[in-house]
Amino acid sequence: MAPAITLAADAPTLSAANTGFMLICSALVMLMTPGLAFFYGGMVRVKSTLNMLMMSFISLGIVTVLWVLYGFSMAFGTDSGSVIGWNSDWVGLSNIGLTELWDGYTIPVFVFLVFQLMFAVLTPALISGALADRVKFTAWALFIALWATVVYFPVAHWVWGSGGWAFELGVIDFAGGTAVHINAGAAALGVILVIGKRVGFKKDPMRPHSLPLVMLGAALLWFGWFGFNAGSWLGNDDGVGALMFVNTQVATAAAVLGWLAYEKIRHGAFTTLGAASGAVSGLVAITPAGGAVSPLGAIAVGAVAGVLCAMAVGLKYRFNYDDSLDVVGVHLVGGILGSLLIGFFATGKGQSDVEGLFYGGGLDQFWKQCAGVFGVLAYSLVVSAVLALLLDKTIGMRVSEDDEVAGIDQAEHAETAYDFSGAGGGAARTAAGAPVAPTESKKVDA
Template identity: 85%
Template structure:
């Protein structure tokens, strides 16, 4: 992702209506990804947990938005302090920013950059929620979200994208969030589930998706929104880099989906809709850090490798006994690691920068930098997230009771159910004008 740079006064850019409009559209696309993620996750859980899964994503739009305005933008993109965190009092409450004030070195207003980055901050904790399905108190999740973005996301975003951030200064390439978003969320998910434990019935009861059409809808919305997520991260549309990223996003996603399905057919004998959706998301994750550095052929390789690795990785939870409900670790952590490290092999040196990977004569230097970025973010997020979950679990409790989990978290936490199977609709029974149904037919209808 492009970051703030210093320019000479004579070369100072002026506000571009075209780039500003483009970035506002990209921001809206990234916002749509969070409801898309809610549908993707909501369809993957059992029916008794689907509303809770939707809400765990949706609440991030409320909590993170307010915190971002109050202090998050300042911490992530304010003036650097010790290469670890930023701060700028003008960014607190977004109150000291002129409406036409430009983000340093670019042709878009600071407000536009801030709202674009806000959408990244919103979706990152929502990604974590998929690992915790069926068993977490909604109040505890909401507080965890607020603490996590403050302690983990805002600092890591500064490390990776903020001017002066230590990974940014090291030269780690992360075009749109392989480390700051996906490794960050995947490692956090692993840290939390190691603290809160497994669902009741894990590896014993069937826990199949209740609505694969919702999963496919969610995956489609994610794919659509990801063009804004990736192409918009160049913060403009003047030099063609964003266009390359757009193409690479489509190419890598297609390759990953095909690779996942091929693995699934060979391993399990079927091409599944869940596999197609998961493979597409794996490709989107992997190309996010790499797409501005590789060619379309390189994007095919990145997508195919990530699709295969993620398809293999989702089964590790059964081997090692950690209950990653919706494969956040297998897809986002593994996919983010793959995409970030593959930059060190497939970077051409002819797109976003002149840095070349191993296969293009660049040696191992960039691969080493990528590895430092990967494992620094992984380790920090894993440990910090586990500690936050531990503290919340020991104070307010993270999990619902076993009885509540078995009966259904939707009814317990939200006093609602996703589907009305009674046939009564929203009206009262006293006003019903329905024709009586014979007993045998009614029995069949209820059984269905």
């Protein structure tokens, strides 16, 4: 058969609707990073709150600059050996036309790259939850820069870049089950195995200091995740983006119920922390699968993730690794579940005609999913551990034991999250910190 000829009239043209939709989705994904900061910030003790917020926020600064300089080129440039991409015209983003379209789609390159930038920002921030209370801020900033360069950018190319080995193999990852969640979860495990446990792990109470902050963060993540997932189809001309939007809501709801049911049976109570964690586990699990499964399949994916992730968070006590805020139990386990369940629940009526085992497709897709899952997991785990070891042996990854016990906020940031100096009748203070007279105090308080 002679090759089809693409006429100029058939070439994609810029769609204002899709462009606007993708810009909104990009903003929603950006919101997920501060949402994550609140989620993690509420889960730590008071003395670590600001450090936890800053570990997420600094990713916005570092990864954004790296993405402009070379990250976008490495992730989505011309393939080299199915391992990495590169396009010198994209270095610094100085040779991209304002209306130049992205690879057969109806949105500008700039819109695609800023959408993907927000994924690149969020992914290393996810790792930070496993390292709460004990990592130097300078070491963390350097780790982000190195990790994004040698782990995230290449893995994004493997999974989503044309020519990447996972992409060419046919691994399905709609919005980041492997590239984001397994990648971050495996990295978290690699780093904590190097830096060790917090002082007092399994001995001192390390309960969340603000569950309202945790719930606020979870709500912001849930809200932003609609952009994260539905936007990954880069438009909605065929309804797949809408399917992903629906499945995101459905799976998350099912995961909340699954986590709470397990928690009630296992521990005798329905907790707000469990509801928030269940929501995140469902969001993680549906991220790779939501474009391939039906809403009923999404219920199954979410319910399975809610129960199994709730079970997995306790593994750190059994195996004695200190995953402070359950990044391994939620993101690594949830990402694995969501990615592998595609091999069972893919209907062939969503993003592709691939059918899973329960829809007559056999196990072919399942084995492809296994290759993607365990390839990314092994690479991220090993390389992340090596990076942490290099930093630990050079500048040191951990704060001193005294600083950890006294509080990392004061040691690393010279601030505290809450000012209680005016409580209990103590002298009020001006913004500069100097005591004021009682009459002046009344004026200030007013």
